Amino acid sequence: MEEKEINPAESLQLINSMISTAKNRLADDGVLIVFWGWLVIVAAMFNYICIRMNVEWGGAAWLILMPLGGIFSMVYGYRQNKKEKVKTYIDKYLKYLWIGFGVSLAITLGFMPFHGVKSSYFFLMLLYGLATMVSGGLLNFRPLIIGSLFAFACAVISVFLSDTDQLLCISAALLCSYVIPGHLLRSRYKSQHV
Amino acid sequence: MFKDLDVILHSQLRLAVVSLLISVKEAEFTYLKEQTKATAGNLSVQLQKLKEAGYIDIEKKFKDNYPQTMCRITPKGIRAFEEYVENLKAYLTVKPKN
Numbered sequence: 001m002e003e004k005e006i007n008p009a010e011s012l013q014l015i016n017s018m019i020s021t022a023k024n025r026l027a028d029d030g031v032l033i034v035f036w037g038w039l040v041i042v043a044a045m046f047n048y049i050c051i052r053m054n055v056e057w058g059g060a061a062w063l064i065l066m067p068l069g070g071i072f073s074m075v076y077g078y079r080q081n082k083k084e085k086v087k088t089y090i091d092k093y094l095k096y097l098w099i100g101f102g103v104s105l106a107i108t109l110g111f112m113p114f115h116g117v118k119s120s121y122f123f124l125m126l127l128y129g130l131a132t133m134v135s136g137g138l139l140n141f142r143p144l145i146i147g148s149l150f151a152f153a154c155a156v157i158s159v160f161l162s163d164t165d166q167l168l169c170i171s172a173a174l175l176c177s178y179v180i181p182g183h184l185l186r187s188r189y190k191s192q193h194v
Numbered sequence: 195m196f197k198d199l200d201v202i203l204h205s206q207l208r209l210a211v212v213s214l215l216i217s218v219k220e221a222e223f224t225y226l227k228e229q230t231k232a233t234a235g236n237l238s239v240q241l242q243k244l245k246e247a248g249y250i251d252i253e254k255k256f257k258d259n260y261p262q263t264m265c266r267i268t269p270k271g272i273r274a275f276e277e278y279v280e281n282l283k284a285y286l287t288v289k290p291k292n
Contacts, residue, residue: 006206008199008285014206015279018213021229082257085225088218 030185037178125155150176223263
């Protein structure tokens with residue numbers, strides 16, 4: 001592109017093409033969504049198997065894996081942030097959404113002894129559903145929105161289950177709202193960044 | 195009567211830069227260079243003109259010991275862009291007389 005005069009029709013065409021170039025750039029590579037999906041499934045299933053086998057320390061999986069996941073996310077986010085050549089408003093909204101989600105999650109889990117395991121798991125799934133639905137809307141990515149509906153459905157179903165079986169519900173919710181859409185998001189990102 | 199189109203924006207490269215910046219929060223010099231396929235020298239000159247007009251902010255910093263130039267549009271730049279688009283519409287909706 002050079003420095004030259006253009007006519008009004010060319011101007012409009014140029015504006016359209018530049019705005020769509022910037023808009024179509026996918027903000028999220030899906031890595032953290034897939035990572036958290038699997039991490040929570042592993043923790044939930046480990047906890048479930050331990051309870052079924054009468055092993056008492058199954059809950060330790062959460063205490064160990066979640067903080068490790070948090071550290072990984074912060075390091076990964078920091079590195080990605082440094083790599084990015086352009087920051088969009090969507091990046092900013094997503095960042096605050098997931099920070100807010102993380103804080104809500106930590107508070108829900110932290111105060112679990114006060115309001116019980118069962119309602120904590122219920123709110124956990126609602127939070128997952130909310131965060132994935134908003135992300136799906138911001139990224140204009142339908143699988144995340146559909147996945148979030150599964151998370152909401154799992155939350156409703158979990159009301160009628162024991163707190164042990166709720167762990168299976170959490171795994172199912174994460175599979176539908178994180179793992180599957182996350183992998184799809186990843187492949188879309190890769191196809192755009194060859 | 196038509197309003198004159200803003201001379202700062204009515205140039206291919208400057209308009210491309212402002213159109214890119216209107217859609218994002220901030221962008222690196224290298225990103226603008228890739229997207230506009232302009233030469234670094236020419237892009238620098240045009241960015242400077244946009245800055246002098248108060249349409250963009252340029253922030254120079256260091257990232258991993260390399261200089262990094264970040265550009266973002268200013269409220270004045272957004273107003274100028276909107277006005278430019280309105281004026282363009284006026285030009286384009288008028289059919290030439292036979």
